[in-house]
Amino acid sequence: MSNTSTANVDYRSLSDFRYEIRRFVRFSEQAARAAGLGPQQHQALLAVKGLPPREVATVGILSERLQIRHHSAVELVDRLEANQLIRRTQAASDRRKVVINLTARGEKLLLDLTRQHYTELRNASERFLRALTSVLKNERSSRLFRPSSHRTKPAKKNAGMAPRHPK
Numbered sequence: 001m002s003n004t005s006t007a008n009v010d011y012r013s014l015s016d017f018r019y020e021i022r023r024f025v026r027f028s029e030q031a032a033r034a035a036g037l038g039p040q041q042h043q044a045l046l047a048v049k050g051l052p053p054r055e056v057a058t059v060g061i062l063s064e065r066l067q068i069r070h071h072s073a074v075e076l077v078d079r080l081e082a083n084q085l086i087r088r089t090q091a092a093s094d095r096r097k098v099v100i101n102l103t104a105r106g107e108k109l110l111l112d113l114t115r116q117h118y119t120e121l122r123n124a125s126e127r128f129l130r131a132l133t134s135v136l137k138n139e140r141s142s143r144l145f146r147p148s149s150h151r152t153k154p155a156k157k158n159a160g161m162a163p164r165h166p167k
Contacts, residue, residue, distance in 0.1 A: 013134035020131045024124060031116050035109060037085075040066065044076050045085060045110045048100055056091065057100040085109065 032042035047065040048057040055061070063073035077100060080086040085106035091097035102110065121128075 010138045013131065013138045017131040017135045020124065020128050024120065024128075027120050028117060031113055031120075035113055037109070037113075038079075040068075040076060041080055041083075041085070042110075042113055044073075044080060045102060045106055046114075048086065048102055049107075049110055058098060059100070062100065080106070 028042070029039040032039045035042070037045075043066055044062060047062055051057055051061070051065075059070065059073045059077055062077065063070045066073065066076075068076070077086065077088070081088060084103055086100050087103055088098050088100060091099050
């Protein structure tokens with residue numbers, strides 16, 4: 001197989017994998033909208049509920065988990081609170097810290113969406129695994145990821161120093 005066709009296989013497998021991810025994300029966005037939420041609102045509820053034990057949800061944590069700016073996370077929390085899906089409380093350990101918790105309504109909505117997502121993942125799992133396996137297999141065997149002889153060699157340890165001349 002030539003370099004060009006090897007590269008095409010690598011791009012194809014990565015493209016297929018990206019396509020499967022996008023299909024799932026699109027499903028997720030549509031399911032959130034059908035439930036009356038924006039996709040980011042659903043992600044926020046999931047992020048709050050899905051934190052590791054002993055970690056509490058704050059605007060800063062939410063901002064990090066969703067990879068959005070702090071002020072965007074504040075606006076998102078404001079909308080969720082207005083829809084009675086979350087509530088803000090002061091942390092017992094530090095009264096300056098605001099903790100975000102799901103309300104019973106938020107819990108129910110998230111549970112319904114989570115069930116839909118698990119069903120979709122079960123249905124798409126074969127496609128996901130096939131696409132991921134192809135990416136990983138091609139990455140291991142591809143010439144694209146091997147060091148090339150035409151690349152420049154690393155600089156020598158004393159590069160840039162004046163040569164030493166014996167006296």
